[in-house]
Amino acid sequence: MRETGRPNILFFMPDQLRADFLGCYGARFARTPNIDALAARGMLFDRCLSPNPICVPARASLLTGTTSLENGVLVNGAWLRPDRRECGLDSWPELLSQGGYDTCSIGKMHFYPWDASEGFHERVVAEDKRQIGIRDDYADFLESRGKCKRHGREFEGYRENAGACYSPLAKEEQVDLWCADQAVSFLERRDGTRPFALMVGFPSPHCPYDPPPEIAALFDPEEMPPPLAETAESEALRPWLISNMKNPWADLDYSVFTNEQKAKVRAHYSALIHIVDLAVGRVLTALDRLGLSDDTIIVFASDHGDFVGDYSLVCKNFFMDPSIRVPMIVAGPGVSRQIRADTVTLSDLYPTFLQLAGLEARKDLGFASLFQDAPDEPRVICGATHRGFMIEKDRKKLARYVGGTITLHDMEADPGEQVNLADDPKWQQVRQDLDRALTDWQVAETIKGHREKTIVYAAETKPQPGSDPGILGRNWQRPYPWSAETARR
Known part of the structure; x- marks a missing residue:
């Protein structure tokens, strides 16, 4: 059974x-x-x-x-x-x-x-x-x-x-x-x-x-x-x-x-x-x-x-x-x-x-x-490929492409993405808000993508007598890779 x-x-x-x-x-x-x-x-x-x-x-x-x-x-x-x-x-x-x-x-x-x-x-x-x-x-x-x-x-x-x-x-x-x-x-x-x-x-x-x-x-x-x-x-x-x-x-x-x-x-x-x-x-x-x-x-x-x-x-x-x-x-x-x-x-x-x-x-x-x-x-959705980056929030979508092309579209009013609002003065606050959120996401995800390189410093400024000096001692060997168990917590 x-x-x-x-x-x-x-x-x-x-x-x-x-x-x-x-x-x-x-x-x-x-x-x-x-x-x-x-x-x-x-x-x-x-x-x-x-x-x-x-x-x-x-x-x-x-x-x-x-x-x-x-x-x-x-x-x-x-x-x-x-x-x-x-x-x-x-x-x-x-x-x-x-x-x-x-x-x-x-x-x-x-x-x-x-x-x-x-x-x-x-x-x-x-x-x-x-x-x-x-x-x-x-x-x-x-x-x-x-x-x-x-x-x-x-x-x-x-x-x-x-x-x-x-x-x-x-x-x-x-x-x-x-x-x-x-x-x-x-x-x-x-x-x-x-x-x-x-x-x-x-x-x-x-x-x-x-x-x-x-x-x-x-x-x-x-x-x-x-x-x-x-x-x-x-x-x-x-x-x-x-x-x-x-x-x-x-x-x-x-x-x-x-x-x-x-x-x-x-x-x-x-x-x-x-x-x-x-x-x-x-x-x-x-x-x-x-x-x-x-x-x-x-x-x-x-x-x-x-x-x-x-x-x-x-x-x-x-x-x-x-x-x-x-x-x-x-x-x-x-x-x-x-x-x-x-x-x-x-x-x-x-x-x-x-x-x-x-x-x-x-x-x-x-x-x-x-x-x-x-x-x-409204949920923030971000994406990335080798061609560029994208963010959408509340049906407002901003994309930045390799080569410099930038698009901003109101997906409710313009589902066919025919009118680019990226340079429209009335839409600059929306563009800035989306651009700021996209940059925050890019930085956070890039850091996560390189966590196996992370070095964790000891809390003390110098090792206590008789303790393992860890990173503060000579010939310290950095553990690799970054702990998967840490990622799951």
């Missing part, structure tokens, strides 16, 4: 899924009935922000409950230090594993090395669609069918449609449905004596935008919502993105990005989201069939969004809403049906998972459980 009192956890995390392309977030063109039904019976957070709108930084922050300034991961080419545990950075799967949960991750995690456990008992891996050289479990599956991972440039339509192409794989060979099948397999063969925590990382709708033709046909480019217009600020940021997308991982030139291409990209992106919805439905059906629904908390979120043509941009990296506003849905036993208007972050899932498991998080983390009541005062 299974231990009672603690729920199972089922965490769906598609890659690069913005909130407003789901039906439950207002997208009339979407085909997401399974996700919408999940939202209808649970808590939907209207404004969830990814503080680190890049794949690896977002995942490192979610995994450890720390900011990118503390954990040091601000770019995709970095990962957590190997001795992170000694430095006070525990991952939520390892804490749940130690706490008696059967933990498993399926699909894309974006760990380095790609097959690292990071605390999961079991991993079934289907990494980033762009990382075609990784021989993961999905690659083995394709090989068993005489196929292999291929770069998007080999697919029909890739260049002429600015990345919106057609997968040559059959529907049941699509990576997201394969991930769903692996999740069902885990649910069927798991150890029923312990609660489980299962994370399913769908590689879609991350580019390349490559649905099979029969799924793409469900979405008419002419019915897609028009993209947001370029601004002076987005045009200042765009050259870096154009240069980045020319690298071999994408091998696309967005110097010219036509309205027809944008519409095609948005339609194919929606088609990939539809596949994710089918995959979610497949797992939830198995959950019901196995009698697990009444004991399982289900979470649906994403690491960041995608511009898909807004401001003539694609992918993410910058702090406009298409890049940072992600879905956050929580459903299951004891979860009330409601739409929450308060702002939360993706990394709030770290203390949420620990709370569900009956475990305590570090006292100095800057994130809060999603099961806490909405705060009386």
Whole structure:
């Protein structure tokens, strides 16, 4: 008989899924009935922000409950230090594993090395669609069918449609449905004596935008919502993105990005989201069939969004809403049906998972459980990547970018971020207040990020006779690293 009192956890995390392309977030063109039904019976957070709108930084922050300034991961080419545990950075799967949960991750995690456990008992891996050289479990599956991972440039339509192409794989060979099948397999063969925590990382709708033709046909480019217009600020940021997308991982030139291409990209992106919805439905059906629904908390979120043509941009990296506003849905036993208007972050899932498991998080983390009541005062949300910094409070968002671009937007009056208020005389007090709070956060988190270098001085000005002089004596050896136990107090 299974231990009672603690729920199972089922965490769906598609890659690069913005909130407003789901039906439950207002997208009339979407085909997401399974996700919408999940939202209808649970808590939907209207404004969830990814503080680190890049794949690896977002995942490192979610995994450890720390900011990118503390954990040091601000770019995709970095990962957590190997001795992170000694430095006070525990991952939520390892804490749940130690706490008696059967933990498993399926699909894309974006760990380095790609097959690292990071605390999961079991991993079934289907990494980033762009990382075609990784021989993961999905690659083995394709090989068993005489196929292999291929770069998007080999697919029909890739260049002429600015990345919106057609997968040559059959529907049941699509990576997201394969991930769903692996999740069902885990649910069927798991150890029923312990609660489980299962994370399913769908590689879609991350580019390349490559649905099979029969799924793409469900979405008419002419019915897609028009993209947001370029601004002076987005045009200042765009050259870096154009240069980045020319690298071999994408091998696309967005110097010219036509309205027809944008519409095609948005339609194919929606088609990939539809596949994710089918995959979610497949797992939830198995959950019901196995009698697990009444004991399982289900979470649906994403690491960041995608511009898909807004401001003539694609992918993410910058702090406009298409890049940072992600879905956050929580459903299951004891979860009330409601739409929450308060702002939360993706990394709030770290203390949420620990709370569900009956475990305590570090006292100095800057994130809060999603099961806490909405705060009386507007919450301050800060973020950082290798492209800049962001702060939002009370729907007022300030961003500072590498190269000097500064933006300030009133997200209630101007949700499309078309009017930059950074130099508006009437908004200087708001700008100063946000800038001061952002600087305070940057300093505090940077200090936390270097605590393993901390030297603790003795209280006395000189050692007492017969006592260990410690740092005041000759040949003192500094302990390293900084005590993880100190971090947890």
